[in-house]
Amino acid sequence: MRRSFVCRSSPAFSTATAGSCKASSAPPPLTLLQYSICPFCNKIKSVLDFLKVSYEVKEVNPLSKKELKELSDILPLDEKKGKPYMKVPVVLVGTEKALVDSSRILAELLSVSPGGSGPGAVIPSPPGFYEEEDKEWERWVDQKLSVLLFPNITRSFSESFQAFSYVNKVPSFSFWDKMGSQWLGATAMWMAQGKLKKKYQIEDERGALMEALGTVTKALGGEGKSGGVGFIKKGESPSFADIAVYSSLRSIEGLETHKDVMEFGDGSLKEWYEKVAKAVGHR
Template identity: 45%
Template sequence: PAPPALSEAAKAKLSELDIVIYQYKICPFCNKIKALLDYYGVDYHVIEVNPLTKAQTKAVTDYKKVPVANIGGEIVTDSPQIVRVLKAKMAEADDVDFAGFFSEAAEEWTEFADKKLAVLLFPNITRNWNESYQAFSYVNDVPTFSSMDKMSNLAIGSTAMWLAQGKLKKKYGIEDERDALFSAVTKFEEALGDNAFLGGANPNMGDIAVFGVIRAIEGMDAFNDLQSETKIGPW
């Protein structure tokens, strides 16, 4: 069955919530939230957070990570909780049943995206200094960052990420980060089988979560290698 679609009236009602997502552009959990909103055509605004100072989120919460969401004036932290709140708001706006889209199987693959796939991205985009610098280069395109913000994030942020790579690999027992990433994506591909999506003919939340996580590294060397070494590209 097709996933429930939101009516234009529901989208208009949700737009009144003035949803704001505080993010790092390369954060997989932030991209998961945006993928859900994009899929249902729900309007939202993005505020890019300075990774070094976190000034933007400090103004609204003591929570030290992203994403942070402002949903109708309510500050919500932690991506699973943000998804739960958005699900409730969408259901209220249109009185639709999201049971299939957020099925038990979909929840399992959403957890896979959060706890298995997402944690592999950091060691893959920081496996050497050049790739770490490449990952942090997005700050150059943030119009709200000053020249000093951009220079400091590129110099300090990319170096700190590169130096932390080995510690993270040890924490999660990762030997070869590229092989681990390819294996995780291959596991997802095998779950698809002959279906277009985990949800069958249409995506469910598991598909959206995996898509959002992978989209976080689009354009980077790790993403290009993933495209060439797996079959995830057409999906």
């Protein structure tokens, strides 16, 4: 999937050179290596889309990880394993720099004041977009909400199989890549569900997820307000906090768990979700 940088206005890259608009084959400044159902990858995509930053997406084969192995020369070392980092998301800046870990990627790319431009520069964001409160929400999403998604989408083999159906839409995967990834990936996820629940001391994964959603709706203030439900920080537009929560939930769109999420509570969560989706404007 290509989101071309060519001849497209972007607040983050406002000083693009004339040469960058000459040919549609010009490489984009940022490339995201991802799994489509990864909440951390979706966080990066949603932030970049909201800020109208051009980037390219490259799907990683979840079994072979060949797309990551091809970058072993520039990927940072995983100190625990003594080998190149082999997890998504990875963001390439040009062809020489690889950023890893979603929180670190965004912390390095984002700037709270205008001024960055061009490949490798920080991305300017609106005032108040990425403050300490937003970072606290990001930590909660990364450590709580996103962790709860895995055991919820792998409660049965059929749900795991559904979760891995995204591989069938990846044009760069061969028929055997798709078959192997869906069947073996779904089996591995399903079998790992109990281990993950034990690791994070999760007894009732659905109940824990609903409780987490309650934390979000409480922050939103629910319905009954003039103009409907607002955003987490009560601003006129979404902040990073909204996008962090939204993108985690968006990663499971189309799955049974997502349907239950959208039916949660008094409808304020769904209303908020749709408002954030519209503001992000995925491309």
